[in-house]
Structure formats: structure tokens, C-alpha cells
Amino acid sequence: MKKNSRRVLTAATSLAAGAGVSLALFLGTGSAHAADLPVPAxxxxxxxxxxQAAHAADxxxxxxxxxxxxxxxxxxxRRMPVDQAARADITSQAKAKAPEASGDAVPVYSLSADFVTGRAGSAPAxxxxxxxxxxxxxxxxxxxxxxxxxxxFAVVGMAQGTDELSYTAQAKDGYAFTEPQINxxxxVSGQRVLPxxxxxxxxxxxHGASLAAYRQLVHERYADKLPGSAYQRSHKFGGVTPATGTASADAATPRALLVGGGGVAAAGAGAALITLVTRRRGGAV
Structure with missing residues (x-):
């Protein structure tokens, strides 16, 4: 994929342990200089x-x-204006697309706020x-x-491409995760974070960094911008949620149209609210 600068993403949610809620990442507690103890997955x-997730997609x-x-x-x-696209009746076209869910559901891991703040025993994602x-x-x-x-479970949005699946497949002996603020x-392999x-x-x-070095890096980047911080209270882009990314005033090329559920998709004859999401900087390696 082409390389592009980042732009603010829509507010996202993390997977809750029980059904019934979609949790936002909240500010954790602890020191960024916590002892370098083994970090759990x-x-x-x-x-x-x-x-259930695979069934929901299908x-x-x-x-x-x-x-x-x-x-x-x-x-x-076709460069159709967003307002015109939202008014268009696309019911028959959507049906003709005959989409199919393919393969198993895959967990997508994202940088953890608890890890950013150095909370003892927290996983990086x-x-x-x-x-x-x-x-x-x-x-x-x-x-x-x-x-x-x-x-x-329900499908709450769509994203163009399959980066999440491609990168997850490269986890090898550990697991893959994203720091979406910088795309x-x-x-994670043992005690190292590898690119x-x-x-x-x-x-x-x-060659990557140790978990301790990476923790310090993301603490410096985001610890003062998490929900509940002075950064958020000053209304500077609403604060930063590790699962969603930092806000930026920089211009960006949208990578996809995210048609969300739960109030994001509008009912009616083909009407839909369309949210622009940024293009990922690079494809899987």
C-alpha cells in the first residue's frame, strides 16, 4: 500500500471479558519505572x-x-460526494456484492493503556x-x-484491506499488536518488541527494543494524553486512546470507508453515515 500520514481515527473499543459492553481503554495507574518483571501475554x-464472532460476520x-x-x-x-453517497439507494448493489466471511475470527491486539502508564504486571497489548x-x-x-x-457479537465496522490478518499471521512464537497512533x-517475542x-x-x-525500553518509549509518547489527563480536559482532540490513535491536524489520504454499526449505520433506503479512516502506511512485510 502507499505510504500516507496519519489522521485521527474514530473512537474504538476493546473487547470486554463478558458480553454486553464494549470497553474504551482508560487511564491506568502505576509507574513508568516499574521493575522489569516478566510481562504476561x-x-x-x-x-x-x-x-460467535465468525458467525456474526457471516x-x-x-x-x-x-x-x-x-x-x-x-x-x-468514482469520487462520489459523501452526502450524495449517503442518499443513494444501494440496496440492490450491496446484495449483488454477495460478500462472504472467509476464515476464522482473529483477535486484534492494540497497545494497552495500563502498559503505557507502567502498571505492574500489565501486558503490552x-x-x-x-x-x-x-x-x-x-x-x-x-x-x-x-x-x-x-x-x-456483532459486526460494528469494516476496514479495507487485510493488514490485521497479515500482521497477526507473522506473530510466530509470540503475538502481534498495533500501536495505531503511528500505524x-x-x-512480541520473549522480552523483545520486534518491528x-x-x-x-x-x-x-x-532489531526492535526490549519490553522495558518500549514501555518507556510509549510512556513518554502517551502517558500525559490518555483519557482523564489534562491533555483531554483541555479539549485537545479529546485525549488519546491507545486502541484508536492520536489526533492530528495533518492532512491524510483516507484508506477506507468505515460503515459502523450500533448507531453509526443509518437505517433507510441505502442511507449510511460514512466515516473516513486513514490508509495504513505500509503493507505486510
């Missing part, structure tokens, strides 16, 4: 959660959202959402973002 979703509602998303990508490729590949009849590919809702993808893309290499170097 993030809590993985259960097999039952993964199965449900009628999940396929409908994917179909509309693929049509919106076509509209954007936590589950932000579950991702399922979606493919249209004409070959378009996207990732369905699935999260727990009050009555089970970096890493894998998976160009943004990560610029962050921690070609």
Missing part, C-alpha cells in the same frame, strides 16, 4: 467468542454491512476487537470488525 478470547446483518461497505468503496473510487476476512463476489477484500454487544505493527512494518522500524529500530 494479553488475555486471549475464548474459542466460543471466536466462533450472518445476514454482517453480510449486509459488508456489501454496503464494498459499494461505498466503489462510490469513493490487549484485545481491541475480533477481525474476520470478508470477500465480495468481484474480489474486493476487507476486514469485518466484530465486538461484543448486549446480546452477543506501527510489532510482534513488522516501516512505521515500527522507525519507532524501535530494525
Amino acid at each position: 494479553p488475555t486471549a478470547p475464548s474459542a466460543a467468542d471466536l466462533a 450472518s445476514a446483518a454482517g453480510r449486509s454491512m459488508a456489501g454496503r461497505f464494498f459499494v461505498h468503496l466503489d462510490q469513493r473510487a 490487549q484485545v481491541a476487537y475480533l477481525a474476520v476476512r470478508s470477500v465480495s463476489a468481484d474480489g474486493q477484500r476487507a476486514v469485518a470488525r466484530v465486538e461484543p454487544q448486549q446480546h452477543g 506501527a505493527w510489532y510482534r 513488522l512494518n516501516a512505521a515500527a522500524r522507525a519507532s524501535v529500530g530494525e
Whole structure:
């Protein structure tokens, strides 16, 4: 993919341990200079959660959202104005896309606020959402973002491309996670954080960094900008949530149209609220 600067992302949620809630990452406690003790791996979703997520992506509602998303990508490729796209009746076009969920649900891990603040025993990342590949009849590919809702799991958004799945597959003996503020993808191997893309290499170097060094790095970057901080209270872009990314006034090229659920997608004849999401800087390596 082409390299592009980052822009503010929409507010995101992390996967809750129980159904019924989608949790935002909150400010943790602790010192950034906590002892360099073994850091646990993030809590993985259960097999039952993964199965429910895959089912949600392949449900009628999940396929409908994917179909509309693929049509919106076509509209954007034709440079159709967003307001015009939102008014268009795309029901038949979305159905013709005949999207299918492909493969298993995969947990997507994102930088943890507790790790940023140095909370003892915290893992560097936590589950932000579950991702399922979606493919249209004409070959378009996207990732369905699935999260727990009050009555089970549901697709709450779509993202163009399959970076989440590609980077996760490179976890090898550890696990992969993203620092979305700078669009970096890493894998954790033992006590080291290793880069998976160009943004990560610029962050921690070609050979990566120790967990302790990485903790100090992200503490310096984000600890004073988390929800509840003076940065947030000053209304500077609403604060920073590790799962969503820092806000930026820089221009950016949108990478995808995220058609969200739970109030983001509008009901009616083809109407939808479209949120622009930034293009990832680099593809999987």
C-alpha cells in the first residue's frame, strides 16, 4: 500500500471479558519505572467468542454491512460526494456484492493503556476487537470488525484491506499488536518488541527494543494524553486512546470507508453515515 500520514481515527473499543459492553481503554495507574518483571501475554478470547464472532460476520446483518461497505468503496473510487453517497439507494448493489466471511475470527491486539502508564504486571497489548476476512463476489477484500454487544457479537465496522490478518499471521512464537497512533505493527517475542512494518522500524529500530525500553518509549509518547489527563480536559482532540490513535491536524489520504454499526449505520433506503479512516502506511512485510 502507499505510504500516507496519519489522521485521527474514530473512537474504538476493546473487547470486554463478558458480553454486553464494549470497553474504551482508560487511564491506568502505576509507574513508568516499574521493575522489569516478566510481562504476561494479553488475555486471549475464548474459542466460543471466536466462533460467535465468525458467525456474526457471516450472518445476514454482517453480510449486509459488508456489501454496503464494498459499494461505498466503489462510490469513493468514482469520487462520489459523501452526502450524495449517503442518499443513494444501494440496496440492490450491496446484495449483488454477495460478500462472504472467509476464515476464522482473529483477535486484534492494540497497545494497552495500563502498559503505557507502567502498571505492574500489565501486558503490552490487549484485545481491541475480533477481525474476520470478508470477500465480495468481484474480489474486493476487507476486514469485518466484530465486538461484543448486549446480546452477543456483532459486526460494528469494516476496514479495507487485510493488514490485521497479515500482521497477526507473522506473530510466530509470540503475538502481534498495533500501536495505531503511528500505524506501527510489532510482534512480541520473549522480552523483545520486534518491528513488522516501516512505521515500527522507525519507532524501535530494525532489531526492535526490549519490553522495558518500549514501555518507556510509549510512556513518554502517551502517558500525559490518555483519557482523564489534562491533555483531554483541555479539549485537545479529546485525549488519546491507545486502541484508536492520536489526533492530528495533518492532512491524510483516507484508506477506507468505515460503515459502523450500533448507531453509526443509518437505517433507510441505502442511507449510511460514512466515516473516513486513514490508509495504513505500509503493507505486510
